[in-house]
Amino acid sequence: MxxxxxxxxxxxxxxxxxxxxxxxxxxxxxxxxxxxxxxRLSYLRHNQTKLRAADYTSLRDSLGDSGRAEDEADAVRAGRLFILPFTHIGCDSYMRQQMHGIIAISNQIGHPDIFLTMTCNPSWPEITRALLPNQTPQDRLDLCARVFRLKMKDLMFLVINEDVFGTVVAHVRVIKFQKRGLPHAHVVFFLDEVSKNDLRNPENVDRIISAEIPSAQDPELQEVVLKHMIHNPCGERNPTAVCMGEQYCRKRFSKPFKHETSQSESEYYITYRRRSPSAVVRLSMHLPNHHMVYFEEGREQEAAPRSASGTKLTEWFKANENYPSARHIRYHKFPKYFTWKKSSKSCTYDFSGTGANVVGRIYTVSPREGERYFLRLLLTQVPGATSFENLRNIDGEQCTSFRQACLRLGLLANDAEWKHAIRDSFRSSFVPLSHLFATILAHCQPSDPLSLWNDYLHMFLTDIRNRARGQPIRRQQLRDDRHDTSYVLGEVQEALQTVRSNWTLAHFGLPLPDDSLPASEQPNEIQTPEAQAQHRLFFLDAPGGTGKTFVLSAIQDFLRSRPKQVIAVATSAVAAVLLDGGRTAHSVFKIPIPVSAKSTCNFSTNSDTGRTLQQVDLIIWDEIVMCYRNCIETVDRSLCDLMQTDRLFGGKFLVLAGDFRQILPVVPGGSRGDPAADVEALNFPQFLLSVGEGRLQCDQRPEWISIPQSVAFEHTIRNLCLKVFHGIRDNHVDPTWLTNRVILTTKNRPLEQVNEVIRNMMQGPYRTYLSADKVESEDTNALIYPTEMLNTLTAGSDLPDHKLKLKKGFIVMLLRNLDPTSGYVNGARYVIEKMTNKLFFLRVTSGSHEGNRLCLPQMPCGPGDDNFPIPGFTRTQFPIRTCFALTTNKAQGQSFGGRIGLDLRDHCFSHGQLYVALSRTTHSSNVTILTRESDATTRNVVYPEVLQ
Known part of the structure; x- marks a missing residue:
């Protein structure tokens, strides 16, 4: 450069x-x-196969006690593939780090006060004077950028040092380039409290900015404003102006006249990123000897002793020990008074206080990470700790874990909700109590799992003995309290590992099953012969309802009888439960969320997931057409790294299945329209194929089709519900009758309206369950969000409603993946058999897991959308939703034997939506459509190139 x-x-x-x-x-x-x-990228790319990351303990374990691998040839590769570091400007991790830094500034200082934009003017005399003969500014963009940067520095000096707007305590700046090649900058300034108060006075605002043309008494300023700051005529006077949208100016001109300046109550989120180094210091956060170590493959022995040196966290401990006067400082305030020296990995005390404007930010940690989350919680609250052990010392008592220390300090809520749920489940004997306990551990984040276990151990033992009656084999395994306790612990751990394979009871501070006891089951030892077949990737393509799932199940049964190891996954949870032992692709392959073009799966070579995938003979992946390309390529990239080969998907046998006529992944902001063919009088199966392949069209509206006359039509939502659920008063206690009927919508918005109509059609009183909503993130000021506002928040189909109005016998849909192997997945439908204040008793109504029962407690739920406007928002509620109506996306992969209704008031907007909706039943007489039009037409979106 x-x-x-x-x-x-x-x-x-x-x-x-x-x-x-x-x-x-x-x-x-x-x-x-x-x-x-x-x-720069080439260096990173060519070193990706060598550059790896692992925590210090894992690296030390992989080398053994001596610090050397026993056999260099057979040594297990440590760590996982390491992708672009956040130091590479422009990558995803860089952007995330900048965003979190800005949020940290805003949290410590407050919201920004001034938003300033500066653009480059190619007519500046400094540019025109420096041009060579016969040159224009467009010929010398280097001059434009250089002059812009100098003027930008001058502007920043005036604002920051000359206090033009007031005293600036922090600022955030980004420089971007316009399409025509010239730079412009966006800057937000944070002012001190005095200057903030001044800005609340409209007169002071008028001193900074004016929306009036200057007086002729200042001709120079007037000329500048008239030349550069006047919005050209638009709207009705000039409808072809470049600023015009469909009906109005995108810049919202013209502005209304006002007699005086007023301040709007609306606020904007900070969305700009810095390109230059900032005043935000990122603080590492790790358990003892679990800090990250980066190394090149093959140089683990060199990395281990070098990485045993200090981190920012351990240096904070040392500083508190060496400087008693600094023991009032909490970890995130540490950078204000200490300077980190990267070369020596040590800190020096800054007595001058020149770091007063430096902001420290501890890396965020999910509550699901257990001890790391509780450690972070302590670090934000406890000052002056001198070691990890000292951090766990609360009022002179040494706690055994960071969780226990948080409990002693009152930083965690109690577990009353889960205690009520365990007692209710024990009294009902609805499902094994060990399964409910595993659900609470995995999804409800109890603050003290060990106390829950100890307090209710007698119930767990009584429950397992009651279930053993009438089962001679199981009764023989239960002998005394020690054996029975180990048996229950084994059940809990097995249920936990269906959620996440690397979770054990130790992750929650619980005792492990006694290994000295005889195991009831041992994993099968399968030797996979080296397959030499040339073709290892197959695709099963067939229209909906023609038996793809049957064929996939037959392949599974055949290979497992050989025996071979088969993994069955699907893109959607609903499709996964239809396969024997099926799970979602995200849970099996540990696909990150969100996923990018450079992502890798979150498993390492020596993890349980890595070892399982190394030994598998066949992978079945259903509903592949619903999967994003980045997800598929991420799995391919990770399997190749796992198997140490460049062959597609690491040389594994794959059977992909799907129907390109059905719904494709929804691409935000994407749009597409395609012509179709003429409609003819067809039978229903032929009609469905024509819809799916885009061979139908209206004469004058190529994106629209006519519905066959054999399909019934309604024009009000109530009539549609009466048609589809005719006889519900006599059949409301029959779950089979209810689950074979459904109303499908193209969007989430009409779902509650449909469910409300059907709710009122059913007899009996209903119960109301309200959620507890809060904002938990340290990056958000929870006080600015009143509870009544949080209660109104929704997040599509991922978040349960604040108010649930339910009756016994209702059909509901689960909104969380709890246990895929038992069919407890997002999108599965259940019937409510019993309700208490703290627990729902549900039964699976269809699929291969029909009849399975689930005890469902309330659990913390968060929005699945990364762009949700309130970070850290959590809703504690039963993760279910009334499910007499579904979106077409949720219905994909399901079939209904009774009537279905289609609410097409909002027309289809993505490929395959109409085909999926119509093909959920086998005969046109079972379909009733609600439309706004009287001519029985609707929009059908099909991408022909996808079907080729």
Whole structure:
């Protein structure tokens, strides 16, 4: 980069050819920067297979006690593949780090006060004077950028040092380039409290900015404003203006006249990222000897002793021990008074206080990470700790875990909800109590699992003995309290590992099953012969309802009888439960959320998931057409790294199944319209194929089709519900009758309206369950969000409603993946058999797991959308939703034997939606459609190129 910079400067007595190249000079600049960027990425790319990451303990364990691998040839590769570091400007992790830094500034200082934009003017005299003969500013964008940067520095000096707007305590800046090649900057300034109060006075606002044309008494300023700051005519006077949208100006001009300045109550989120180094210091957060170690593959022995040195967290402990006067400082305030030296990995005390504007930010941790989450909670609250052990010392008592320390400090809520749930389940004997306990551990984040276990151990033992009656084999395994306790612990751990394979009871501070006792089951030892087949990837394509699931199940049964190891996954949870032992692809392959084009799966070579995937003979992946390309490529990339081969998917046998006529992944902001073919009088199966393949169209509306006359139509939502659920008063206690009927919608919005109509059609009183909503993130000021506002928040189909109005016998849909092996997955439908204040008793109504029962407690639920406006929002509620109506996306993969209704008031908007909706039943007489139009037409979106 410095080499090319040197060539861009003019030097006396030297002719620089490239500066005379006019527009070719622009191309030269772009090419050279791309070359530099490509070299940086090339280094990272070619070292990806060598550069790995692991925590210090894992690295030490992989090398053994001696610090050396026993056999260099057979040594297990430590760590997982390491992708672009956040130091690479522009990558996803860089952007996330910048965002969290800005949020940390906003949390410590408050919301920004001034939003300023500065643009580059190519007519600036500093630019025009420096142009060579016959040149224009467009020929010398290097001059434009250089002058802009100097003026930007001058502006920042005026604002920050001359207090033009008031006293600035922090600022965030980003420089971007417009489409025409000129730079512009966006800056937000944070002012001190005095200056903030001044801005609340409209007169002071008028002193900073004005929306009036200056007086003729200041001709220079008037000329500048008239030339550069007047919005050209638009709207009715000029409907073809570039600023015009469909009906109005995108910039919201013209503005209304007002007699005085007023301040709007609305606020904007901070969305800008810094490109230059900031005043935010990121603070590491790790358990003892679990800090991350980065190394090249094959150099583990060198990395282990080097990485035993200090981290920012351990240096904070040392600083508290060496400087008693600093023991009032909490960890996230540490950078204000100490300077981190990266070379020596140590800190020095800054007595001058020059770091007063430095902001510390502890890396965020999910509550699901157990001890790491509780450690972070302690670090944000406890000052002056001198070691991990000292951090756990509360009022002179040494706690055994960080969780226990948080409990002693009152930082965690009690477990009253889960205690009520365990007692209710024990009294009902509805499902094994061990399964409910595993659900609470995995999804409800109890603050003290060990106390729950100890307090209710007698109930767990009584429950297992009651269930053993009439089962001679199980009764023989139960002998005394010690054996029975170990048996229950084994059941809990087995249920936990269906949720996450690397979870054990130790993760929650619970005792492990006694290994000295005889095990009831041992995993099968399967030797997989080396397969030499050339073709290892197969795709099963067939229209909906023609038996894809049957064929996949037959393949599973055949191979498992050989015996072979088979893993069955599906893109959606609903499709996964239809396969024997099926789970979602995200849970099996540990696909990250969100996933990018450079992501890798979250498993390492020596993890349980890695070992399972190494030994598997066949992978079945259903509903592959619903999966994003990035997800598939992430699995491919990770399997290749796992198997140490460049073959597709690591050389594993894969059977992919799907129907490209059905719904594809929804791409945010994407749009597509395709013509279709003429409609003819067809039978229903042929009609469905024509719809799915886009061979139907109306004469004058190519994206629309006519529905066959054999399909019934309604024009009000109540009539549609009466048609589909005719006879519900006599059959409301028959779950089979209810689950074979459904109303499908294209969007989430009409679901509650449909469910409300059907709720009122059913007899009997209903119960109301309200959620507890709160904001838990330290990055958010929870006080600015009143509870009544939080109660109104929704997040599509991921978040349960604040108010649930339910009756016994209702059909509900689960909104969480609890236990895929038992069919307890997101999208599965259940019937309510019993309700208490703290527990729901549900039964699976269809599929291979029909009849399975689930005890469901309330649990913390968060929005699945990364762009949800309130970070850290949590709703504690039963994760279910009334399910007499479904979206077409949720219905994909399901079939209904009774009537179905289609609410097409909102027309289909994505590929395959109409085909999926119509093909959920086998005969047109079972379909009733609600439309806004009277001519029986609707929109059908089909992408022909997908079907080729």
């Amino acid at each position: 410095m080499f090319y910079r040197w060539h861009l400067f003019e030097r006396a007595g030297e002719f620089i050819m490239i500066l005379h190249a006019a527009r070719l000079f622009q191309q030269y600049l772009v090419d050279q920067f791309c070359k530099v960027e490509a070299e």
